[in-house]
Amino acid sequence: MIPLKLKCPVCSVSLMDEKKLIDNEPSLHLAIEVQGKRGDIWLSSIYGSYDYETNVDIPDNAIVRFFCPVCGKELKSESKCDVCNAPMIPINLEEGGRVRFCSRKGCTNHVIEFKNPELALKLLYDNYSYNNKNTNEINFKRIEEILKKQVKKDNAEKEIISKGTYLYTYCPHCKHTLIKDNMIELAIINKDGEKGILRLSPYLNVFSHESTIRLPEGEPVKDILCPYCGESLMTEENCPVCGSKVANILVTSSTKLVDFKFCSKAGCKWHGISEDDEKSIILEDSDEW
Numbered sequence: 001m002i003p004l005k006l007k008c009p010v011c012s013v014s015l016m017d018e019k020k021l022i023d024n025e026p027s028l029h030l031a032i033e034v035q036g037k038r039g040d041i042w043l044s045s046i047y048g049s050y051d052y053e054t055n056v057d058i059p060d061n062a063i064v065r066f067f068c069p070v071c072g073k074e075l076k077s078e079s080k081c082d083v084c085n086a087p088m089i090p091i092n093l094e095e096g097g098r099v100r101f102c103s104r105k106g107c108t109n110h111v112i113e114f115k116n117p118e119l120a121l122k123l124l125y126d127n128y129s130y131n132n133k134n135t136n137e138i139n140f141k142r143i144e145e146i147l148k149k150q151v152k153k154d155n156a157e158k159e160i161i162s163k164g165t166y167l168y169t170y171c172p173h174c175k176h177t178l179i180k181d182n183m184i185e186l187a188i189i190n191k192d193g194e195k196g197i198l199r200l201s202p203y204l205n206v207f208s209h210e211s212t213i214r215l216p217e218g219e220p221v222k223d224i225l226c227p228y229c230g231e232s233l234m235t236e237e238n239c240p241v242c243g244s245k246v247a248n249i250l251v252t253s254s255t256k257l258v259d260f261k262f263c264s265k266a267g268c269k270w271h272g273i274s275e276d277d278e279k280s281i282i283l284e285d286s287d288e289w
Contacts, residue, residue, distance in 0.1 A: 002047045004112075005094040010238045011071035014094065017042060022051050028091070030075070031067040034058050040069065047099075050108055058105045063087070066103065073238055083109040092240070165204045167251040167260070174229035178249060186233070186249075187225040190215060197227070207269055220244040220265040239263040241270040 003025045006015050017029040020042045027042035032054070039056030041064075058064060066075045066089050079088045079100065086104035088111075093099060101110035169178040178184050183199040188211065190196070196213030198221075215221065224233045224247045237246040244265035251260040262271040 003045050004047055004099065006045065006091045006099065007094050008068040008071060008073070009075065009090050009092045009098075009240050010068060010073040010243055012092070012240070013068070013070045015068070015070075015091065016045065020053070022046075022053065023049050027053075029069055031069045031072070032056060032058075033065040033067070034062050041066075047112060060106055062105050063103050064105065071243070073243075081107060081109050083107055167202050167204055169202060169260075170250040170252075170257065171226040171229060171231070172233070172248055172250050172259070173226060173231040175250070176226065176228040178226070184249075185227055187227040187230075188213070188215075188221050189223040189225075191219060191222050193222070198224070215266045217267040218265065224264060234264065235261070237261065239265065239268060239270050242268045244268065 006028050007013060008015055015028050015030065016026045018026045020027045020029065022042060022044040023046045025045050028045050030041050030043065032039055032041045034056060037056050039054060041052055041054040041056070044051040063086050067073065068075060075089050075091065077088050077090045077100065079090075080086065081088055081102040081104065084102065084104050084107045086102050086107065088100040088109075089103050091099050091101075093112075098113045099110065100113075102108070167184075169184050170176065171178060178186065179202060182202070184202050186198045186200070188196055188198045190213055194213045196211055198211045198215070199209060201208045225231060226233060233247045233249060235246050235248050238244065239246055242263060242265055244263050246261045247264050248259055248261050250257045252258070258273055260271065260273060263269070
């Protein structure tokens with residue numbers, strides 16, 4: 001079994017509790033809420049272990065809400081458990097990648113996604129070496145070949161939206177095109193309440209922009225809206241890089257309309273797509289993860 005090091009997907013602070021050991025390893029510390037009661041939970045960091053300790057009574061089959069104990073933000077995602085349909089909880093690996101586990105007590109469904117196969121191989125090798133196990137018994141070269149083949153197979157089945165691709169863009173509410181004069185045009189309100197227009201490049205990973213009001217570098221905007229229906233494009237999600245609110249628009253791939261998310265803070269270049277769309281689409285050179 002492999003011990004994992006995990007961090008908050010919002011503030012990126014380590015969630016490992018070195019003083020609270022479970023399975024003889026530092027535990028994953030999270031704040032929780034269940035049926036109106038709040039407390040803490042310490043989960044085993046060993047992948048495949050379901051041991052935990054908590055100071056709150058959790059009834060069987062109850063759905064638990066999880067929060068970062070440092071920044072206080074709720075850890076949630078759009079994806080549902082494919083076993084019981086409860087929300088899946090996302091937590092990032094410090095080395096790069098993501099773990100998702102079911103929020104329902106009693107459901108053991110969980111998924112680990114490494115950013116690259118070399119990381120999975122390194123964790124396996126380091127863990128066996130650390131525990132003085134005979135690494136000669138493990139065919140690491142064969143494991144690496146299998147991991148790389150699987151990643152290649154997974155990616156081959158996905159559509160890649162390449163850097164520089166022109167993104168035809170639409171409002172997620174009224175579905176009106178947001179392209180005007182070859183730019184993505186959005187209505188904005190800055191922190192001082194001034195209203196204006198923000199124009200963004202429609203090309204993926206080309207970050208040129210202009211606005212009719214002052215947007216200081218490093219300062220989040222108060223709101224981003226559709227200039228046609230007036231609905232806000234802001235979501236409840238937070239940027240995994242800087243913690244600012246995330247806005248959402250629709251862009252076209254070759255097969256469907258995709259939720260395209262971007263950070264609302266001037267100067268932050270984070271962008272990504274929904275977890276459901278990640279199953280079939282790759283954004284080339286995306287900063288996500």
